[in-house]
Amino acid sequence: MSREEILNDGYLAAYITEELSTADAQEVETFLETDQEIQDEFYNLQKTVETLSFKYAISPSEVVKRMIMEDHKVISHMRGGSDTTGSGYKLALAASVIIALTSLVSAFYFWNQWQNTDYRLAQLTARNIELAESFNTVNQELSDIRQDLAVLVSPEFSRIILNGTDNAAESKAVIYWNPIEEEVYLNSANLASLPQNQQYQLWALIDGVPVDAGVFDAESGTFQIMKNIAQADAFAVTVEESGGAESPTLSTMQVYGEAAI
Amino acid sequence: MATSTVDFNTLLIKRLRSKDTTALDYLYDHYSDALYGIIYRTLNHKEIAEETLHEVFMKIWDQIDSYDDKKGTLFTWMYRIARNRAIDARRSKDFKSSDKSDDITGFVDMFETSNNNEDYIGLSTVLNEIGQMCKKLIQLNFFEGYSHAEISENEEMPLGTVKTRLRNCLKQIKQKLRRDFE
Numbered sequence: 190m191s192r193e194e195i196l197n198d199g200y201l202a203a204y205i206t207e208e209l210s211t212a213d214a215q216e217v218e219t220f221l222e223t224d225q226e227i228q229d230e231f232y233n234l235q236k237t238v239e240t241l242s243f244k245y246a247i248s249p250s251e252v253v254k255r256m257i258m259e260d261h262k263v264i265s266h267m268r269g270g271s272d273t274t275g276s277g278y279k280l281a282l283a284a285s286v287i288i289a290l291t292s293l294v295s296a297f298y299f300w301n302q303w304q305n306t307d308y309r310l311a312q313l314t315a316r317n318i319e320l321a322e323s324f325n326t327v328n329q330e331l332s333d334i335r336q337d338l339a340v341l342v343s344p345e346f347s348r349i350i351l352n353g354t355d356n357a358a359e360s361k362a363v364i365y366w367n368p369i370e371e372e373v374y375l376n377s378a379n380l381a382s383l384p385q386n387q388q389y390q391l392w393a394l395i396d397g398v399p400v401d402a403g404v405f406d407a408e409s410g411t412f413q414i415m416k417n418i419a420q421a422d423a424f425a426v427t428v429e430e431s432g433g434a435e436s437p438t439l440s441t442m443q444v445y446g447e448a449a450i
Numbered sequence: 451m452a453t454s455t456v457d458f459n460t461l462l463i464k465r466l467r468s469k470d471t472t473a474l475d476y477l478y479d480h481y482s483d484a485l486y487g488i489i490y491r492t493l494n495h496k497e498i499a500e501e502t503l504h505e506v507f508m509k510i511w512d513q514i515d516s517y518d519d520k521k522g523t524l525f526t527w528m529y530r531i532a533r534n535r536a537i538d539a540r541r542s543k544d545f546k547s548s549d550k551s552d553d554i555t556g557f558v559d560m561f562e563t564s565n566n567n568e569d570y571i572g573l574s575t576v577l578n579e580i581g582q583m584c585k586k587l588i589q590l591n592f593f594e595g596y597s598h599a600e601i602s603e604n605e606e607m608p609l610g611t612v613k614t615r616l617r618n619c620l621k622q623i624k625q626k627l628r629r630d631f632e
Binding site: 197198199200201202203205206207208218221222231232233234235236237238239240241242243244245246247248249250252253254256257258260262263266267304308311312314315318385386431 | 458484598610
């Protein structure tokens with residue numbers, strides 16, 4: 190199976206519920222070891238399932254926790270409780286018992302304190318990491334926006350408006366194209382959202398021949414980075430099956446615009 | 451990006467592996483409701499579901515050494531144990547003879563009957579946007595332990611479509627949630 194299949198055909202969701210064959214699961218695991226995008230996608234799916242599970246949680250009876258904590262497999266690991274017997278002078282015995290008890294009590298006290306501190310530290314660490322993470326998110330967004338702005342103000346980029354065809358007169362898309370660096374950015378905020386089994390596909394037309402410039406979903410917010418294009422007379426967007434087509438289905442053309450070079 | 455709960459969980463896993471019962475106590479308090487939700491919805495039978503939850507936590511306690519973070523988060527690992535145990539319980543002879551049905555008929559939309567957990571991330575709104583079919587597929591597969599094949603047969607939908615749709619539905623939720631954050 191290919192990367193794209195793993196990302197788009199539900200393999201990762203099926204991996205969460207263990208519904209893949211052993212061979213498929215191994216392939217997914219191989220990709221998970223090295224491929225950052227697949228790792229991120231997998232992490233996001235897991236987090237979504239986790240979020241839903243917490244949202245739709247149900248409380249069991251109180252008694253279940255007691256049954257678990259008192260299960261012999263658990264209780265045998267509870268701390269404390271070892272005792273020894275011996276004989277000797279009564280006084281010495283009494284004294285050593287008192288000393289033992291005192292140290293047992295203080296040992297327990299300090300152990301308890303340590304446990305609490307350990308927990309609190311862990312909680313603070315977790316909160317700290319959460320804060321750092323949201324800082325990173327904001328930082329990332331800021332740098333995304335800076336990047337977008339750089340494209341907008343750069344003299345290297347030409348701005349091409351793609352106007353709606355008869356299929357979608359209201360639609361509009363904007364392309365920022367740098368033919369020297371071959372970079373293509375797309376703003377698809379004014380395209381209608383599509384059913385799940387369809388995606389938009391951008392085409393660059395060179396002497397009337399369409400070249401695939403990448404598939405995308407209508408998204409508001411930042412630009413989408415499309416495939417590199419060095420040469421084009423015009424750009425057009427069609428509606429295709431998810432994953433894109435080899436050649437454009439012209440009857441579905443949504444927007445079209447000529448490159449003024 | 452995956453660091454938020456990772457470090458805390460690393461500590462938790464370490465303590466579970468050293469058989470620290472306070473860590474189990476914490477784990478139970480934190481995760482039992484979420485896991486019980488999965489088990490209960492798969493079985494629809496309080497006593498058997500609670501017995502299964504007990505078994506699930508014993509398995510977590512016994513087999514924490516086999517947890518492998520390359521194959522998923524701690525929650526995913528526990529989720530798989532809970533889901534599989536509940537499915538096994540549903541297939542068992544005792545369960546079948548207890549006059550409980552194990553087929554999909556009698557479907558009740560769990561998203562409509564949610565308890566009032568805090569909706570701080572706008573999940574309810576998002577779920578209202580993703581459509582009935584998405585909600586049903588997610589509930590059947592992720593919360594009621596039905597396989598792609600079982601869903602495919604019941605919904606008269608090709609197997610591949612079930613798989614792809616589930617993924618798209620989850621992804622939609624994630625994207626919409628992110629949008630609401632922004």
